[in-house]
Amino acid sequence: MTKSVALCAAVMLCTLAGLFSCSASALAGNCEAKLENKSFACTIKNSNGSTSTDCIEFTPTGPSANFNFFDSTSLYGCTCDVTGSFKSPSFNNSAGGFACDDGKGHQIYGKIKGRKITGQGSDSSGDSSLLSCTPGPSCG
Numbered sequence: 001m002t003k004s005v006a007l008c009a010a011v012m013l014c015t016l017a018g019l020f021s022c023s024a025s026a027l028a029g030n031c032e033a034k035l036e037n038k039s040f041a042c043t044i045k046n047s048n049g050s051t052s053t054d055c056i057e058f059t060p061t062g063p064s065a066n067f068n069f070f071d072s073t074s075l076y077g078c079t080c081d082v083t084g085s086f087k088s089p090s091f092n093n094s095a096g097g098f099a100c101d102d103g104k105g106h107q108i109y110g111k112i113k114g115r116k117i118t119g120q121g122s123d124s125s126g127d128s129s130l131l132s133c134t135p136g137p138s139c140g
Helices: 002-021 024-028 031-035
Strands: 039-046 051-059 067-070 075-080 097-101 106-113 116-123 128-135
Antiparallel strands (some): 039 051, 039 128, 075 097, 116 128
């Protein structure tokens, strides 16, 4: 009888430890949960006056431990925006904002609005862009 009580207690303790090890962002549904394994067709307006289109696809595979996306030219590592305060930040926790970097001088900051993404980008030479994206087919 004592062994079965001890075994039951050990199982309950392991279960609780597993629940507490889940990040708050995973339980709350951060931006990664809304973007991962989804593709978007984007229209991009560049600071040089040109307009272009691109397909971006969010994926768990890539340089970021959080989530990533690739487009026609690069692979970006991403994280959800920080929530909370400077004193008590919650990293990779925002449900609506994200930042991505390709490691080559290009950054993209985006917002999720319903099923759409809007955002802006910049590069190390000071060029900038605006993007507006809607759900699209896989970029393949």
